[in-house]
Amino acid sequence: MLIEKSNLTRVLTYGTFDLFHYGHLQILKRAAYLGDELIVGVSTDQFNTIKGKECYYNFKHRAEIVNAIQWVDTVIPEQSWDQKEKDIQDFNVDILVMGDDWKGHFDDLNDYCKIIYLPRTEGISTHSIKQDLSQL
Ligand code: CTP
Numbered sequence: 001m002l003i004e005k006s007n008l009t010r011v012l013t014y015g016t017f018d019l020f021h022y023g024h025l026q027i028l029k030r031a032a033y034l035g036d037e038l039i040v041g042v043s044t045d046q047f048n049t050i051k052g053k054e055c056y057y058n059f060k061h062r063a064e065i066v067n068a069i070q071w072v073d074t075v076i077p078e079q080s081w082d083q084k085e086k087d088i089q090d091f092n093v094d095i096l097v098m099g100d101d102w103k104g105h106f107d108d109l110n111d112y113c114k115i116i117y118l119p120r121t122e123g124i125s126t127h128s129i130k131q132d133l134s135q136l
Contacts, residue, residue, distance in 0.1 A: 009035030012087060012113075013097040014078050016043040018055040019129050020065045023121035030118055031097040032071030039091055040066050041078035050080075056130070088112045 013031045017024050017040075032038040042063045048055055055062065059077070067075045076087065084106065088096060093113050098106055100117040109115055 006092070008037055009094045010037045010039065010092055011035040011095045011097055012039045012041065012084075012091065012093040014041035014043070014084070015099075016048060016051075016053055016055060016126070017062050017066050018053075018057055018126045020062070021124055021126065021129060023124045024066075025069070026121045027097070027099060027118055028066070028069055028071050034095055034097065034116065037073045038071055039074045039076060039087075039093065040072050041076050041083075041087065042066050043078045047077075047079050084109060085112060 011031050011034050013027065015024070015027075028038065028040065042059065043051065043053070044059045045055065057065070063075045063077070066072055074091075076091075084096065087093065088109060089112060095114045095116055096106060096109060097116050097118055099120045101120060103117045106115050
C-alpha cells in the first residue's frame with residue numbers, strides 16, 4: 001500500500017504490543033500528538049521469533065487491539081529489522097518515533113525523516129506483567 005504525499009504530518013512507530021498496557025497507550029498517544037496521522041508497525045509472530053520474543057497474543061489479535069486505539073490510523077505488519085527505510089518512503093512518513101531504549105539506533109534514517117525517541121513509561125513492560133502474574 002502506497003500513500004500519496006500530502007500536507008499532513010505522518011508519524012510511524014513500531015512495536016510488539018503484547019498484553020497491551022498503559023505504557024503502550026502512552027507512546028501511541030504521544031506519537032499521535034506529534035502529527036496528523038499515526039501508522040503503527042506491529043511485529044508479526046515470525047519476526048518476534050527472530051527477536052527471541054514469545055507473545056501471549058498472536059499477531060492478528062495484537063494488530064486488531066492496536067488498530068482499535070483511537071489515535072491509530074493504520075496498522076502495518078513489521079516483518080524485519082530493515083523494512084523501516086522502505087516504509088518511511090512508501091508511506092511518506094515525516095517522523096519516526098521509537099522508545100528511548102532504542103536511542104541512537106536509527107539515526108541513519110535521518111536522511112529520510114525526523115527521528116524522535118520518546119521516553120518509556122516507567123515501571124511497566126509486557127515482560128514485567130508476565131513476571132508479576134506468574135508469581136500470583
Ligand atoms: N513502551 C513504552 N513504555 C513502556 C513499555 C513500552 O513507551 N513502559 C513502548 C516501547 O518503547 C515501544 C512500544 O511501547 O515503542 C512497544 O513496545 P513493546 O516492546 O511491544 O513493549 P514492552 O512492554 O517493552 O515489551 P517487552 O517487555 O516484551 O520488551
